[in-house]
Amino acid sequence: MHRLAATALFLALAAAAPASAQLEGRPALDLSETGKTTGTGADTAFARSVATRYAGGISADSIRADLAAQGFDCAADGTYCTRAVMVGPCADGWTVDIGEDGALGSTLQRVCMGAAADDE
Numbered sequence: 001m002h003r004l005a006a007t008a009l010f011l012a013l014a015a016a017a018p019a020s021a022q023l024e025g026r027p028a029l030d031l032s033e034t035g036k037t038t039g040t041g042a043d044t045a046f047a048r049s050v051a052t053r054y055a056g057g058i059s060a061d062s063i064r065a066d067l068a069a070q071g072f073d074c075a076a077d078g079t080y081c082t083r084a085v086m087v088g089p090c091a092d093g094w095t096v097d098i099g100e101d102g103a104l105g106s107t108l109q110r111v112c113m114g115a116a117a118d119d120e
Helices: 002-023 045-053 060-069 115-119
Strands: 080-087 090-098 104-112
Touching: 045 104, 060 080, 060 090
Parallel strands: none
Antiparallel strands: 080 090, 090 104
């Protein structure tokens, strides 16, 4: 029984290894532009870093696993992953949309609530 469990664990680790190996040496996601979006938030350092990090045949499952490791929460259907950080009365939200064909879209948006946001 222990041998079967060890074999299953080994196979699971082996299946995950190529995904992390594909991402080694790639630039990290740029989460530095908090609150610095324009328009839809699509033309940001974050969007460019997503395109660079996941270029070249990275599977959608590997992208979701990598995003989860970086603090993103992925939707149950896997079509997008988000990360939100509160900064005072504002929330900076990073979103990566993951298409069935592997196409990626990404945005960074700041949403502020309350009168305190008007003082900024």
